[in-house]
Amino acid sequence: MKDYSGLMVFAEQREGRAHPVSYELLGKGREMADKLGVELSSVLLGNQMEEEARELIYYGADKVFLYDNPVFEDFDLLNYKHNITRLVEEVKPEVFLFGATHLGRSLAPRIAVALGTGLTADCTGLDMSEDGGLIQIRPAFSGNILAHIRTKTRPQVATVRYKVMPSMLRDEHRKGEIIKKDVEIVPSLLTILKKEKLGEKSITEAELIVSGGRGLKKAEDFSLLADLAELLGGAVGSSRPPVDDGWISREHQVGFSGNTVKPKVYIACGISGSPQHLAGMRGADVIVSINSDPSAPIFKMADYGIVGDLYEVIPKLIDRIKGESS
Ligand SMILES: Cc1cc2nc3c(=O)[nH]c(=O)nc-3n(C[C@H](O)[C@H](O)[C@H](O)COP(=O)(O)OP(=O)(O)OC[C@H]3O[C@@H](n4cnc5c(N)ncnc54)[C@H](O)[C@@H]3O)c2cc1C
Structure with a gap:
């Protein structure tokens, strides 16, 4: 356990723009990292995403690990999983957070299994205990109670619902580091037959x-x-x-x-x-x-x-x- 330190946020992107849940997780991650006096990093995969990587710093990240390659333009599960798992094995964050979006719900459990660690899905709240353990809060028994869950293994992986926590205010003066990582490409199972723009208004964004x-x-x-x-x-x-x-x-x-x-x-x-x-x-x-x-x-x-x-x-x-x- 002592080898693990810091918090990491998976920055999901769609059509080259970071999903707002990533900013919310960075806001909460910043609060917890400051409380523990540790680093908050983020991992971003995409194609020509340096500007978005900078945005993640403006929203709270100390470091952004950037995987910039055309293979990441769309969500290619096996290539995402392979590269992120390698990164986590190298950086060893104590906490790793994903948005509980369709993409996050699909990716996070596979990474947790590859790392041999646990996962708490669909959290609606997060906190840090005195000893630095992550308290993962989520509804249980059909929403009748709020369970407070702790993970014994490291990293502590959780998916967190969109729009349950506020993001930090964007601050262009924040300084941070963008670290470009070498990409390893593995055989993909993804074949794109047709691409459609995200036309229909999503209920999570709608007013x-x-x-x-x-x-x-x-x-x-x-x-x-x-x-x-x-x-x-x-x-x-x-x-x-x-x-x-x-x-x-x-x-x-x-x-x-x-x-x-x-x-x-x-x-x-x-x-x-x-x-x-x-x-x-x-x-x-x-x-x-x-x-x-x-x-x-x-x-x-x-x-x-x-x-x-x-x-x-x-x-x-x-x-x-x-x-x-x-
Ligand atoms: C683990 C678990 C997870 C679940 N997750 C979800 C979830 O994410 N979301 C969810 O919604 N449910 C979820 N459910 C199901 C939930 O328990 C309810 O069964 C469901 O929400 C009921 O949906 P409803 O209100 O549409 O149907 P009903 O409860 O059947 O209500 C239908 C309503 O329509 C009204 N009505 C009928 N005809 C008309 C009419 N012509 N004009 C106006 N009103 C009319 C009736 O008076 C009634 O109040 C979950 C259940 C479990 C066990």
Whole structure:
């Protein structure tokens, strides 16, 4: 254990830009590194990413290990895993943090296995104990308790949800070191057939979300929610049942086993308000609920409640908004 020191953050990039969860992890990492008096490093893989590497320093990193190669332009799991595992074996950080994004959730467990260490997934909080051990906080038993987990092995690897901790303010005066690492390329399993721009608004970024649940009668009815979301400049979310039924993709799921969202406005349509759903959206500034059952638990949390059939209420809302904007 004594060979391990410092904290490391995996800086995820999409289309050449660091994902904001990376800045949030650097903010928390900076706070913990200062508390322990150790170094905070970050690892970034991509193609022509030196400017982004500098951004990571502005957001709190002391050192950025940069793997710059066209092979890293897209997420190539085996090449990412191979190079990051080598780096961790060399640097030996005590703590290694990933965002609990789709990419992070796919990469972190594979690296933890390769390193023979443990992993705590989907943390919503982190702290440091007096003895320098990482306390990984995450909901357990369907969100009814918050478990505080410690890892005996090193490094202590955790994935952390997006939008649960603030990032530091960007500071262009911060100084740090960018260390360019040699890239080792291994045979890839990745074949890219077609690339599409990230067109659709992601629910984790959206300021307004219109979410649908089991109150919807069929998959096609999500188009009603999409019409409202588009008019209001928002994105479409979902509770888990429509996702399990294959009506909408998992990226749209809000909740305990889906995404944590923090929009300004969250409109829940035909969603009862289970603890697992609330776990993902209770951070919204304003919650609006449309539900035909006045005793639905979601009304206890909602700032505005509309008791009614979503198939009547939403078209009326759409007409009203269109009327006002024309
Ligand atoms: C380990 C675990 C993880 C889970 N993770 C998640 C998660 O991440 N996200 C999640 O959402 N769930 C999750 N769940 C499932 C969760 O327990 C609930 O089953 C789920 O949230 C219920 O979804 P719902 O509110 O859409 O459906 P329901 O609870 O069935 O509610 C449907 C609501 O629609 C209303 N309704 C019906 N018709 C209409 C209409 N025409 N107009 C208006 N209202 C109408 C009803 O009154 C009802 O309140 C998880 C469960 C477990 C055990």
